[in-house]
Amino acid sequence: MSSELLIRPLHIDDLAAAEKLSSDSFLELDRRTFQRGWPEPSVRGPARVRDWIRRSTHLIEGDAGGCWAAEIEGAMVGFATSFRRDLTWFLATYAVRPESQGVGIGKPLLEAALTHSHGCLRGMLSGSADPKAVRRYRQAGFTAHPQMFMRGTIDRDVLPIVEHVRDGTAGDFDLMNSIDRRVRDAAHGRDHELLSSMHRLIVLDQNSGSGYAYVTPSGEPALLAATNRRTATRLLWEALAASEPDVEVTIPHLTPANEWALDVGFAARLSVYTNGYLALRGMKPPTPYIHSGALL
Numbered sequence: 001m002s003s004e005l006l007i008r009p010l011h012i013d014d015l016a017a018a019e020k021l022s023s024d025s026f027l028e029l030d031r032r033t034f035q036r037g038w039p040e041p042s043v044r045g046p047a048r049v050r051d052w053i054r055r056s057t058h059l060i061e062g063d064a065g066g067c068w069a070a071e072i073e074g075a076m077v078g079f080a081t082s083f084r085r086d087l088t089w090f091l092a093t094y095a096v097r098p099e100s101q102g103v104g105i106g107k108p109l110l111e112a113a114l115t116h117s118h119g120c121l122r123g124m125l126s127g128s129a130d131p132k133a134v135r136r137y138r139q140a141g142f143t144a145h146p147q148m149f150m151r152g153t154i155d156r157d158v159l160p161i162v163e164h165v166r167d168g169t170a171g172d173f174d175l176m177n178s179i180d181r182r183v184r185d186a187a188h189g190r191d192h193e194l195l196s197s198m199h200r201l202i203v204l205d206q207n208s209g210s211g212y213a214y215v216t217p218s219g220e221p222a223l224l225a226a227t228n229r230r231t232a233t234r235l236l237w238e239a240l241a242a243s244e245p246d247v248e249v250t251i252p253h254l255t256p257a258n259e260w261a262l263d264v265g266f267a268a269r270l271s272v273y274t275n276g277y278l279a280l281r282g283m284k285p286p287t288p289y290i291h292s293g294a295l296l
């Protein structure tokens with residue numbers, strides 16, 4: 001790559017430009033990789049832009065050492081945001097603008113983000129289907145586990161009655177962090193504050209098992225963790241019940257280790273597809289677990 005490439009810390013006042021770059025880069029990727037029959041890729045709406053900026057601000061505020069920009073002649077051409085929770089390093093997002101990809105900008109950018117993983121025993125990221133990304137992650141020692149997702153309209157006749165699920169509060173964060181540590185070896189910590197301000201939080205806490213899920217207004221589980229499959233299954237049904245009748249719902253980010261979730265999706269008559277990878281270093285695919293795309 002030419003000598004004018006500068007890799008420097010990403011700042012909060014870079015985020016409007018970074019969001020635009022990320023939106024352009026992922027739209028181009030979606031257009032390049034989406035399958036016939038899937039909805040046509042579309043530009044991020046204002047609500048998603050707002051959430052993106054909030055999440056990235058949260059990451060820079062807590063993990064400035066994990067957030068980097070690539071710049072050529074004063075213009076941002078790429079960026080990466082990453083963070084550490086307990087002894088695990090997580091990559092939240094990573095993009096190079098479409099016209100500059102494949103010429104060696106992403107490599108030093110990822111290396112800069114990985115300096116933030118110093119002392120971590122594990123690494124985790126939800127990667128795209130871009131072959132260039134998978135190549136970068138493998139070269140950084142990650143194992144790529146193919147991800148599935150399920151989509152369709154819920155057959156409401158099969159929705160079970162789920163008892164004992166309640167709305168969660170900040171008073172549940174200690175329990176949730178314990179579940180996180182059991183399932184993925186690292187608590188979400190301060191991410192729970194952000195996630196609970198963005199999504200509905202549901203909790204199931206009984207002698208037979210504990211778990212929680214963040215649920216979007218359309219009934220999509222944005223993140224789900226539990227101490228056993230039975231509890232996870234009940235939480236997923238509760239999330240799906242929030243979907244609108246006759247409106248498509250998605251269960252994202254499913255690895256083969258989470259067949260309990262596939263079984264729920266199939267029972268609800270959703271269809272299954274593959275997209276991207278859960279890339280892991282020093283750990284196995286968490287289960288029972290549905291990870292969040294950026295906060296993992």
Ligand SMILES: CC(C)(COP(=O)(O)OP(=O)(O)OC[C@H]1O[C@@H](n2cnc3c(N)ncnc32)[C@H](O)[C@@H]1OP(=O)(O)O)[C@@H](O)C(=O)NCCC(=O)NCCS
Pocket residue numbers: 025026029093094095096097100101102103104105106107108126127128129130131132133135136
């Ligand atoms: C993933 C991404 C950030 C990498 O940045 P980049 O600047 O393209 O990366 P680099 O050029 O440093 O590295 C790409 C690697 O893929 C190789 N490559 C280039 N074109 C390729 C292709 N069509 N297929 C497979 N490999 C390819 C390059 O040779 C290079 O490997 P090498 O360094 O071992 O030679 C960038 O491509 C991107 O933004 N993609 C779209 C968004 C995305 O998928 N982000 C990751 C989300 S998890």
